Amino acid sequence: MSAVSIPMIGRGPKLLEEMTTAEVAEALQRTDVAILATCAIEQHGAHLPLGTDWYIGEETTRRVIRVLAERGHQAVGYAFPLGRSDGFLNFPGSLTLSNATFVAVMKELVGCLHHQGFRRFVLLSGNGGNGTAMLIAGEEIHRELGCPVIFLDPLPYQISYRSEILKNPAIDHHGAEGETSKVLVTHPHLVHQERSTFVEPLSDPRPYNFGPGVRVFAGRWEDFAPGGVVGDPRLGEAATGEKAYERNAAWAADIIEKVFFSVGNKAG
Template identity: 30%
Template sequence: MHSFIPPERFFAYLTWTDIDSMPDKENVVIIQPVGAIEQHGPHLPLIVDAAIGMGVLGKALEKLDSSVPAYAMPSLYYGKSNEHWHFPGTITLSTETLSATLMEVGDSLYRAGFRKLVLMNSHGGQPQVMQMVARDLHVKYSDFIVFPLFTWRVPHISKELVTPKEAQLGMHAGDLETSIILALLPEQVKMERAVTEYPPEQPEGSLLSPEGKLPFAWTTRDLSKSGVIGDATTATKEKGIKILESVSDGWVTALKDIYSFRQPGNG
């Protein structure tokens, strides 16, 4: 049930009396992984985002000093994935359903006495939902500190391991995601089906892009026929192991920072 998470760090294995008697609950770090069940090209399983979140978090919690109290919630596997819904197998929640679910998870944790919650999101289609939920929970409970974090935003070396083109244009099911899944779930990767497909280029001099500072709304089929946006053919397990180690190191640092963090201002 705990997947990649060390069992002693898995929130759902605690009893209610464990939680009731937990010391310094205000500073215990609770991490809610949020993933997705969505297409990742012809070579990767639907569970990629959820697996990456749990894999990175599990590795980070293995490395985290035992003096830092931090617990992983069971992953929320479904997310807002409607940009992929033209591809069979994608399961998507609406913005409203995902937001309501996370709000009620937050309500429950606050009621239990916890005051630090990390929304660890691994799907690129929903960081804005995490940000809005985090703000709404903090507005609702002024002493509730909520961190809407993206799994890949901690310091890491991943882009040093791929080509400049992939680092710039690889967005989905390309080298990075394929490599890390080769490290986490190698039997679920069909490398013989891996393809390379980049999004159509915008006119020279254009300020607009799918994911840049001036983005436009898109669905995956606007950018890719295969569901891949990047180069999956260059992925390797060895590269994935390096990525997993580097990203999880970043998360160790982040979790330490969150444990010692104090909300600025007077609330």
């Protein structure tokens, strides 16, 4: 299928808040697919802004929309800034929503879009802590509105290939090479790489390993990493961020295409 033309700005497809209401109305003539990303405003060490996950969520959403458009499919996307960040609450500036509020917010935002005619939804996670609440929201949206919903978290996929793109993948974790690289793509002016250092965790974040099916809730982030970061942010570079964005966007677009845009697909 040939590419569709969609509203664009300098960096790529427009996100919802960059579109006019007329542009969304026009999009609704051609699609009923909406992507709702959720992100986080939370500490990312001394060198990255609190909005790191929000900027990453916005850019990921933008690129998924672009890849879909190149394949002839249109989607409208919005990246909600907040999510589940209570593990970081003792770091100044971090904001969090409770699970109950977060689930309600996702359902109400999807409800607005459903009211306007969107009928198929992608919940795209932009923060590792958001998944549990997003699964609950996705299930309830599906049951209550009768709409197909896809939940996507690129993080496990990204971990599967990170040794191919990172210089030090072994302990790349919060605020380190991977995230620094991504912020350098879109917001280099907000990255203070001169303040970054290599940090190993003080302790094992998951000291108990009983295998799948067991999770022990214990400790706080500052006990594990007082500086907020684990990994080597000094190695971050925009070229690495670019690779991760492209792979994650292709991965997400593949799944959305198979579920929503394949001929004869029940969800499509």
